[in-house]
Every structure is written in structure tokens, then in C-alpha cells.
Amino acid sequence: MSRLELRHVRKAFGGLEVLADISLRVGAGEFVSILGPSGAGKSTLFQLLTGAQHGGGEMFFDGAPLDDHGGHFAFMPQRDALMPWRRILDNVTLGLEVQGVRRKAARARVAPLFAEFGLAGFERHFPAQLSGGMRQRAALLRTVVQERDMLLLDEPFGALDALTRTAMQRWLEQMWRHHRWTALLITHDVREAVFLSDRIYVLSARPAHIVREIKVPLPRPRSLGGDTARQASVEAEILDIILNPEPNPQPPKGYDHD
Amino acid sequence: MVSSSSNYPRQLAGLFAKAAPAVISVGLLLLAWELCARYSGIKPTILPAPSRVFAQAMLNREALVDNAIPTIRATLFGFACSLSAAFALSMLVDFFQPLRRALFPVFVISQTLPLVAIAPLVVLWFGFGLMPKVLLVALVTFFPMLVALVQGYEATEAEIGQVLRAMGAGRWRAFVLARLPSALPYFFAGLRISITYAVVGAIFAEYAGAAKGLGIYMLNAKNNFRPDLVLAAVGVSAAVTLVLFGLTVLLQHLAMPWERADRQAQGKGAGR
Numbered sequence: 001m002s003r004l005e006l007r008h009v010r011k012a013f014g015g016l017e018v019l020a021d022i023s024l025r026v027g028a029g030e031f032v033s034i035l036g037p038s039g040a041g042k043s044t045l046f047q048l049l050t051g052a053q054h055g056g057g058e059m060f061f062d063g064a065p066l067d068d069h070g071g072h073f074a075f076m077p078q079r080d081a082l083m084p085w086r087r088i089l090d091n092v093t094l095g096l097e098v099q100g101v102r103r104k105a106a107r108a109r110v111a112p113l114f115a116e117f118g119l120a121g122f123e124r125h126f127p128a129q130l131s132g133g134m135r136q137r138a139a140l141l142r143t144v145v146q147e148r149d150m151l152l153l154d155e156p157f158g159a160l161d162a163l164t165r166t167a168m169q170r171w172l173e174q175m176w177r178h179h180r181w182t183a184l185l186i187t188h189d190v191r192e193a194v195f196l197s198d199r200i201y202v203l204s205a206r207p208a209h210i211v212r213e214i215k216v217p218l219p220r221p222r223s224l225g226g227d228t229a230r231q232a233s234v235e236a237e238i239l240d241i242i243l244n245p246e247p248n249p250q251p252p253k254g255y256d257h258d
Numbered sequence: 259m260v261s262s263s264s265n266y267p268r269q270l271a272g273l274f275a276k277a278a279p280a281v282i283s284v285g286l287l288l289l290a291w292e293l294c295a296r297y298s299g300i301k302p303t304i305l306p307a308p309s310r311v312f313a314q315a316m317l318n319r320e321a322l323v324d325n326a327i328p329t330i331r332a333t334l335f336g337f338a339c340s341l342s343a344a345f346a347l348s349m350l351v352d353f354f355q356p357l358r359r360a361l362f363p364v365f366v367i368s369q370t371l372p373l374v375a376i377a378p379l380v381v382l383w384f385g386f387g388l389m390p391k392v393l394l395v396a397l398v399t400f401f402p403m404l405v406a407l408v409q410g411y412e413a414t415e416a417e418i419g420q421v422l423r424a425m426g427a428g429r430w431r432a433f434v435l436a437r438l439p440s441a442l443p444y445f446f447a448g449l450r451i452s453i454t455y456a457v458v459g460a461i462f463a464e465y466a467g468a469a470k471g472l473g474i475y476m477l478n479a480k481n482n483f484r485p486d487l488v489l490a491a492v493g494v495s496a497a498v499t500l501v502l503f504g505l506t507v508l509l510q511h512l513a514m515p516w517e518r519a520d521r522q523a524q525g526k527g528a529g530r
Contacts, residue, residue, distance in 0.1 A: 075424035128523035
């Protein structure tokens with residue numbers, strides 16, 4: 001049963017065609033990535049989902065047309081977008097506050113999660129007092145406590161240094177195994193996509209269409225090292241697809257088969 | 259990574275170290291002036307020495323204080339008016355962008371009006387009371403505050419807006435939760451500049467006609483060939499401005515407790 005399903009979604013800004021034909025689906029408890037070169041319109045896709053932009057094609061959530069965008073998604077942008085004037089605790093409860101949850105109740109709800117997110121003791125700190133990795137964990141905590149149906153992660157580790165990014169990817173994989181969030185991740189990092197995802201949609205350059213759907217054959221947990229040789233071969237395969245595009249790209253095949 | 263700096267003695271020492279160059283340069287300037295006035299043979303009715311200005315200020319302190327109070331009152335009243343108006347209008351402009359194009363040219367023109375011409379007219383229309391002073395102070399401070407606020411709203415990080423929208427926040431929520439706090443640094447920068455304009459504006463208005471005030475006091479002193487008293491009044495107005503300026507800095511410190519964390523983070527820079 002797929003939760004999110006897009007059929008032939010397209011979007012143009014003025015005369016510029018950004019998304020040509022995007023069809024994809026995300027199942028319940030599935031971690032799916034959209035992998036593509038920068039400037040391919042990956043973020044535009046999220047804007048369509050969150051209702052910031054409108055485009056052509058059809059979008060369904062749990063089988064129903066996606067019209068009220070607010071309810072289903074919790075969104076995490078590339079830069080943490082923490083509010084510098086709010087303490088971490090108040091940043092994390094922001095989504096609940098917008099939903100109308102009382103401050104005290106909201107705080108009670110997030111308090112037990114601080115330890116799990118490696119933020120215990122930093123509740124009263126301002127974002128500027130935290131390291132990049134911690135800020136990103138706080139941003140993820142702010143995203144998941146909204147208890148929406150699905151997480152939209154827009155290159156969440158793109159602004160981190162390489163070491164922190166790797167640590168965060170391992171940490172996220174671990175967290176995901178415990179919580180089984182339904183998640184859609186945008187990234188241009190092949191290793192990140194392979195490491196985290198159940199399935200990957202490879203996007204072409206603009207105007208974007210789906211070049212290939214890849215089911216990642218690696219067993220979990222992956223954060224302990226795992227099958228590095230197989231991981232490397234999957235990465236190589238995807239890199240080959242991205243860097244050597246076919247001259248006449250075919251319409252997305254792997255849509256019906258699984 | 260995380261240090262709570264409650265090291266007050268060291269902060270105080272740092273403050274002195276920061277203030278020292280300013281104290282030395284002002285001191286040297288006064289010394290040069292004093293020597294120049296004493297040994298150049300220029301008459302004290304033309305160029306009074308700072309020591310004489312100070313002595314005369316002490317002798318006339320009651321009159322100076324008496325005249326400073328209406329000036330301070332006009333400054334604060336006028337500034338409060340212009341602040342409220344600028345705040346209300348900045349919100350309107352933020353919500354209805356076309357309004358900006360309609361109104362900004364008018365305000366820019368209002369800034370080109372020469373005070374010399376406008377002050378006597380305002381006094382002519384509104385008399386010698388508080389009203390014309392308040393109006394002139396508002397006139398000179400309104401536009402800088404409006405620009406500061408509008409710019410501040412626009413400095414809101416786009417991704418914060420995106421996150422809020424995805425959370426389901428409407429425009430008003432987004433304004434209160436994100437745009438308003440984002441504007442605070444701009445607001446205080448505008449406040450610091452405007453408060454100095456405000457005092458000058460009030461004095462100018464009084465100069466054009468008033469029963470009491472530092473402006474009219476300076477005018478009278480000048481007409482009585484007492485440059486020492488003119489300068490004493492200038493000193494008082496400078497002191498008033500400095501105090502008001504200091505208050506805005508204090509206010510900013512209280513209103514933006516995260517600012518220190520930001521500064522520390524930037525100071526360490528590379529680590530993050």
C-alpha cells in the first residue's frame with residue numbers, strides 16, 4: 001500500500017520546464033530517496049508537495065488526491081532553519097505550537113526525546129551555541145515531533161562537513177530503524193542515498209524525469225559497516241546512470257514493477 | 259563549544275579596554291582646544307576654552323536643566339509617535355506589497371524637506387507648544403525606522419518561512435513567529451541612528467520658536483554673544499543623546515539575549 005503517489009507531475013516556471021514527468025510512490029514505513037544532479041528541480045518537487053507551488057499531474061496521499069497540503073508532511077530543509085532567537089527547546093516545539101498544542105503539553109511531549117537525539121542538557125541553549133551536527137539533529141527532532149504521516153528531507157546534511165555528515169547518516173539510519181518513519185529524502189549524494197534508502201529514484205538533469213528506479217539490495221542495519229563491497233557496486237551503478245545519460249532518455253519504466 | 263560567560267570582572271576590564279581609545283581621543287581634543295583658546299589670544303567671546311564652558315555650565319546648571327527637560331520630553335514624545343506609526347505602517351507594507359510602491363516615494367520626499375524651511379512653518383501652524391516639536395521629531399525619525407523594519411522583515415531566512423508554511427502556519431503566524439523577530443537587529447540599528455536624529459530634530463524645532471528648550475536657549479545665548487553658554491547647551495544635548503543611545507543599546511541587550519550566543523559563535527568561527 002503506497003502512502004504517497006505521484007503521477008506524471010510536471011512544473012514549469014515561466015518558459016523554463018523544471019519537472020518534465022515525475023511518477024513515483026512511497027510505501028508506508030519506507031525510506032525513499034530522490035537522487036539527482038543539483039539544479040534538477042528536486043526542491044521544486046517538495047514545494048509542490050507542501051503546497052508552496054502548484055503544478056500539473058496528479059498527487060495522491062493514501063489514495064486520496066492531495067489537496068490540503070498542510071496535514072501530511074513534516075519538512076526539513078537543507079539548512080537547519082532553526083530560529084536563532086528561540087532556545088532549542090522552543091525551536092523543537094515550534095511545529096506543535098503552530099498546531100495549537102499548549103506550550104506545557106508540547107514541552108512535555110518533546111522532553112523525553114532529547115536524550116535519544118543526543119541533545120540532552122542543551123534544551124536551554126540557543127542554536128548558535130550548538131555544533132552543526134547538533135543543530136541538524138535538533139532540526140530533525142523538530143520535524144519528527146510534529147507526528148505527520150511522512151517526513152520530507154531536503155538534503156538535510158548538505159551543509160555539514162564530510163565527517164559530521166557521515167556520522168549523521170549513520171545516526172539517521174539507526175533512528176529510522178527504531179521509528180520506521182515514512183520518509184522521502186532529496187539528495188545529490190549517491191553514498192547517502194544508497195546508505196539510507198530502501199529505494200532510490202534517479203532523476204535526470206533539468207527538465208527532470210525519472211531515469212531509473214533502484215531497489216537497494218543491502219540488508220539493515222547498515223550503520224555497522226555491513227556489506228561494503230555490495231554497497232560500492234550499487235553506488236557505482238548509480239553513478240554510471242547519472243554521469244552517462246542515454247542520448248534518448250526513455251520515459252520512466254520501473255513504475256509498475258516493484 | 260558551550261561556555262556560559264559569567265565572568266563579570268573580566269567583562270568589565272574588557273569594557274574599559276574598549277572605552278580607553280575613545281576617552282583618550284576626546285581628552286586630547288579637549289586639551290588641544292583648551293591650549294588653543296588660552297594661548298592664541300582669541301577672545302573668550304569668540305572661542306571660549308572648554309574649562310570656561312564647563313564653569314559657566316555649572317553656574318547656569320539650573321537654567322540648563324530647566325531647558326533640557328522640554329527638549330527631552332519633545333524627543334521622547336515625538337519618537338514614540340514616529341515609532342508607533344512606523345511599526346503600524348511597516349506591517350501594512352509587509353502584508354500589502356503594492357502599498358510600498360505607493361507610499362515610499364512620499365516618504366522619500368518627506369526626507370528631502372530642509373528642516374530650516376519646514377521648522378518655522380510647523381511652528382507657524384502649530385504654535386510654540388509641544389505639538390510642532392513632536393511633529394518635527396517624528397518627521398526626521400519616521401522614515402529611517404520604517405525602512406529598518408521593512409528591511410528587517412525581508413531579512414527573514416527563506417527556509418524558516420518554508421518550514422513554517424509546511425507546518426501549516428498562515429501569514430499572520432509566520433509574521434509573528436518569524437518575520438518580527440528577524441527584524442529585531444534591523445529595528446535596533448534603526449533605533450540607534452534615529453534616536454540621535456530625534457534630539458537634533460527637537461532642538462531644531464525649538465530653535466524655530468519655543469517658550470523653553472535647549473534650542474531656544476542656544477538661540478538666546480548666541481544673540482547675547484555668549485558662545486560659552488551655546489556650547490554648554492550643546493554639551494547638555496550631547497549628553498542627553500548619549501544617554502538615550504546607551505538606553506537603546508541596553509534595551510537591545512535585554513530584548514535579544516541570543517545575540518551574545520550568536521556573536522560568540524561567529525567569534526569562534528571555524529569550529530562550526
